[in-house]
Amino acid sequence: MNTTPSNILVINCGSSSIKFAVINPASEQALITGIAERLGEAGAQLVWRGSQQKNTTALETADHDLAMQAILTLLAEQQLADTLIAIGHRVVHGGEAFTHSTLINKAVKQAIADCQSLAPLHNPANLLGITITEKYFSQLPQVAVFDTAFHQTMPAKAYLYAIPYRFYKEKSVRRYGFHGTSYRYVAETACQQLGIDYQHSQLLCAHLGNGCSAVAVSNGQAVDTTMGLTPLEGLVMGTRSGNLDPNLFSFLADEYGYSLEDTSRILNKESGLLGLSELSNDMRTLEEAANQGNQQAQLAISVFCYQLAKTLGGLATALPRLDGLVFTGGIGENSSFVRQQVIKQLAILGFTLDEQANQQHGNKQGVITQPGSTCALVVKTDEELMIARDTASLVNQAPATPNH
Structure with missing residues (x-):
C-alpha cells in the first residue's frame, strides 16, 4: 500500500x-x-x-x-x-x-x-x-x-424569532439550522447531475433520516431552513415532534404535572414517528406495518409526508424560481413511498412523478419526475467526503506546523 x-x-x-x-x-x-x-x-x-x-x-x-x-x-x-x-x-x-x-x-x-x-x-x-x-x-x-455554518447566510427575516429582541442580543436566541454539511454536498451534486450552474441555482433540499430538515438554497447560499435554535424545530422526525404549540409545555404541566425536563424529553425522544405510531421511529418498519394494515403506522407516515410537503411549499417562497427539489438522507434516498406522497402533495408547484424512476430511486441523473415537470431528484449524501474536502483544502492553504 x-x-x-x-x-x-x-x-x-x-x-x-x-x-x-x-x-x-x-x-x-x-x-x-x-x-x-x-x-x-x-x-x-x-x-x-x-x-x-x-x-x-x-x-x-x-x-x-x-x-x-x-x-x-x-x-x-x-x-x-x-x-x-x-x-x-x-x-x-x-x-x-x-x-x-x-x-x-x-x-x-x-x-x-x-x-x-x-x-x-x-x-x-x-x-x-x-x-x-x-x-x-x-x-x-x-x-x-x-453543521450550522452553511445556514449563516440566512437573512434576519428568516432566522429571527418574534420574541423580545433582547434574547437575541443577549443570548443569541435565533434559528441556526443543521445538516449544513449534507446540504452543501447534495446541492452541489444535484447541480452537477442536472447540468446547471450551482452559483445560479434555486433549490429545495430535504434531508430525511431519524433527524429531518429542509432548506432553501439560492445561488449556492442557504436562505431559509426548518431546524431552529435546536434540532427539535421543524419537520416531523423519528422521535422529535417538530413544530407544535409552545403552550403545550404549560398544558402538560397543568394536566400531567410534567416538568420542563419531562416535556423536553418527550418531545425529543418519544414523539415524531415513534410517538404517533406507538410502534417505531424507523420508516422501514412503519411502511411494512402500514402495508399490513396498521392504521397508526399509516397515520404516522401520512402526518410525516403532509407536514414535509407543506413546509417545502412554504420554503419555496424564499426562492425566485425552483430548479429542483432534492431528497437525501436515509428516508429521502430509500423511501419511494414517502417521495411519492410528498410529490403528489406538491402538485401546485408543478411536480409530476415518474412512478418507474421513483421506484428505481431516480434515473441516471437521479431524477424522479416526468419531462416537463418541475424537477425532483434523489442524491445520496456524503457528509464524510465533504468534511474530508474541507479539511484537505484548509490544510493545503496552511503552514505545515500543528495548529493547536
Missing part, C-alpha cells in the same frame, strides 16, 4: 460513539469506515469495513479514549496511520462564530465550548473527540466542520 501521507481521518464523535473514516481527498474514495459504538456500556464494540467484509471487535466497557486507541491500532494494522495528513471533525453547533470550516486552535475550541448551551447533547462530545485526537495525533492539523 502507498504510505505517502495523503489521506484525511474524519471523526464524528457522539455521546456514546465515534464514527470514523479514512478518505483520500484526491480520489474521494473511503479506504476504511467504521464506528466505535455503545461506549461506556458492557456491549461496546468497534465495527468497521475496509475493502473486504464488515468486521467487529469487542471493546468490553471502553470509553471514548480507549475506543480511540482501538481505532488507532486498527489504522496501524491496515497501514493507514502513517498516511494521514490531517483530521476533520464534525461539530454540530458553531453558533454565529463560524461561517466556514476552520483549522482548530485554542480559540476555536473555546468557541465550540461556548456553544455548548445551544447543543448540550452534541458539542461536548464533539469537543471530546477533538481533545482525544489531539492527544494521539499531536503532529497532525485538525479541522472543525460545522
